[in-house]
Amino acid sequence: NAGVTQTPKFQVLKTGQSMTLQCAQDMNHEYMSWYRQDPGMGLRLIHYSVGAGITDQGEVPNGYNVSRSTTEDFPLRLLSAAPSQTSVYFCASSYGQGVNIQYFGAGTRLSVL
Amino acid sequence: GNSVTQMEGPVTLSEEAFLTINCTYTATGYPSLFWYVQYPGEGLQLLLKATKADDKGSNKGFEATYRKETTSFHLEKGSVQVSDSAVYFCALSDASGGSEKLVFGKGTKLTVNP
Numbered sequence: 001n002a003g004v005t006q007t008p009k010f011q012v013l014k015t016g017q018s019m020t021l022q023c024a025q026d027m028n029h030e031y032m033s034w035y036r037q038d039p040g041m042g043l044r045l046i047h048y049s050v051g052a053g054i055t056d057q058g059e060v061p062n063g064y065n066v067s068r069s070t071t072e073d074f075p076l077r078l079l080s081a082a083p084s085q086t087s088v089y090f091c092a093s094s095y096g097q098g099v100n101i102q103y104f105g106a107g108t109r110l111s112v113l
Numbered sequence: 114g115n116s117v118t119q120m121e122g123p124v125t126l127s128e129e130a131f132l133t134i135n136c137t138y139t140a141t142g143y144p145s146l147f148w149y150v151q152y153p154g155e156g157l158q159l160l161l162k163a164t165k166a167d168d169k170g171s172n173k174g175f176e177a178t179y180r181k182e183t184t185s186f187h188l189e190k191g192s193v194q195v196s197d198s199a200v201y202f203c204a205l206s207d208a209s210g211g212s213e214k215l216v217f218g219k220g221t222k223l224t225v226n227p
Contacts, residue, residue: 004156025134033214035217040219041158041219042202042217042219042220043202043215043220044217045215048214058214073124090156090157092156092157094188100145100206100215101147101159101162102154102157102159102215103158103159104149104157104158105156106154106156107153107155107156
C-alpha cells in the first residue's frame, strides 16, 4: 500500500509565487489534515477535512487554502508565498472514527526566498 | 484549550541506557494519548497509544502509562539502541468532543551513541 503520498518532496519558491502541495491517500480515510513543522514548535495544524466537500481551519490557517473534492485527495494551496511559510509540511489521514490514529506522509520541504 | 508539554531536548544517551521522556497534558473531556516517532527524513509514525486512564501503551520496548491523576503520559524504554535515535512527539486527541484533531507537543530529539 502506498499510504499517504505527498508531492513534491522539495520546493523552492520566490516571495509572491503560488503553488499547490499535493496529498493523496489510498486507505479510504475520511479525515485528512495538513500540518507544518517548524524548529522548536512541534506540529501545528493548518487545515483539516472530515470528508469530501468539508474543510475547516486549524491553528495556523492564514495564507493557505484547501479543498476536498474527493476522499483521496487534499491539496494545500499557497496563493502568495511568504518567507514565513518556509517549513516542512506534512499531510495526514485517519479513519476519523474511534481512536484517532493518524498516518503521515513523508513531508514536503518548502523554502520561500 | 488542550495542550501538551513535553521535556525539552535534545537528549543524548549511550546505548543500553534507560530512557524517560516526560509528557504532561491539559485537556477537557477524556483525551486519548499518543506517542509518535519521527526518524530522520521521514514523516511521523505512531509508536504507541492509550485511550483511557491507567491504560499502558507499549511497542518496540517502549512503554507509557496514562496517568489521569497527574495528567501525564511519560515515555520509557529500559535499554535504548542506536536505531532509536529520532524525534519523539507526545500528542492528545479529545475523542469525547468528536474532534478529530491531534494536539502535539514540541518534540524531543533523542540521540543514542554506540
